[in-house]
Amino acid sequence: MKRLEPGPFIVPMPIVLVGADIDGRPNFMTAAFVAISNYEPPMVACGLNPAHRTCDGIVANKAFSICVPSVDLVEVVDYCGIASGHKEDKSGLFRVFRGDLPGAPMIEECALCAECRLVGATPLGVDTLFVAEIACVHAKDECVVNDRVDWSKISPLLFTFPDPSYWRLGGYVGKAWHIGKTYHAKKGTDGAGATTR
Numbered sequence: 058m059k060r061l062e063p064g065p066f067i068v069p070m071p072i073v074l075v076g077a078d079i080d081g082r083p084n085f086m087t088a089a090f091v092a093i094s095n096y097e098p099p100m101v102a103c104g105l106n107p108a109h110r111t112c113d114g115i116v117a118n119k120a121f122s123i124c125v126p127s128v129d130l131v132e133v134v135d136y137c138g139i140a141s142g143h144k145e146d147k148s149g150l151f152r153v154f155r156g157d158l159p160g161a162p163m164i165e166e167c168a169l170c171a172e173c174r175l176v177g178a179t180p181l182g183v184d185t186l187f188v189a190e191i192a193c194v195h196a197k198d199e200c201v202v203n204d205r206v207d208w209s210k211i212s213p214l215l216f217t218f219p220d221p222s223y224w225r226l227g228g229y230v231g232k233a234w235h236i237g238k239t240y241h242a243k244k245g246t247d248g249a250g251a252t253t254r
């Protein structure tokens with residue numbers, strides 16, 4: 058094994074657009090340091106540099122949105138990660154819709170969007186960890202089957218670092234909390250005690 062400098066090594070990272078209102082106008086930034094961090098209530102944690110314009114809105118409103126773009130939006134997504142609302146107006150890039158949470162502008166062009174209520178902000182170093190409760194999720198009609206998101210209908214944008222590169226999702230591998238039961242059986246047990254979380 059070769060020793061490497063420490064860095065963000067868990068890949069791929071999901072690419073999202075984080076949205077917040079600033080002075081009554083929506084602003085969106087690209088983010089990769091985003092993870093689901095609690096099951097119930099559903100929470101998300103985002104490592105964001107507090108100097109970004111979007112963070113001004115997050116702190117002021119105690120709310121923000123997370124929008125999941127598909128690969129076809131890669132150019133405008135990359136632009137949102139290059140241009141700052143400190144210098145450029147990004148309010149007209151997307152068709153914006155709103156839910157119940159003030160200060161959480163969402164993007165019609167994205168397959169999935171969530172309204173997030175800020176519950177904490179912890180400075181870590183360069184970035185601050187913004188932790189939020191997911192108040193509501195909105196999905197495009199055509200991506201929902203039987204009230205569940207059909208992931209085969211969404212092509213999320215993935216990111217690797219330090220190349221840095223965008224990728225699309227590969228193929229289906231198997232059913233979670235299920236495929237391991239065969240392994241369990243091979244070890245001489247029947248996997249009957251296996252549970253989902």
Ligand SMILES: Cc1cc2nc3c(=O)[nH]c(=O)nc-3n(C[C@H](O)[C@H](O)[C@H](O)COP(=O)(O)O)c2cc1C
Pocket residue numbers: 072084085086087088089090091104105106108109110111112135137138139140141142143184216
């Ligand atoms: C692929 C990509 C991923 C990024 N991920 C993050 C991230 O996770 N956290 C962060 O603070 N900035 C991240 N950025 C940088 C911000 O998106 C960028 O600085 C943006 O211009 C900030 O916009 P704002 O000042 O309008 O908020 C990323 C940029 C790109 C291109």
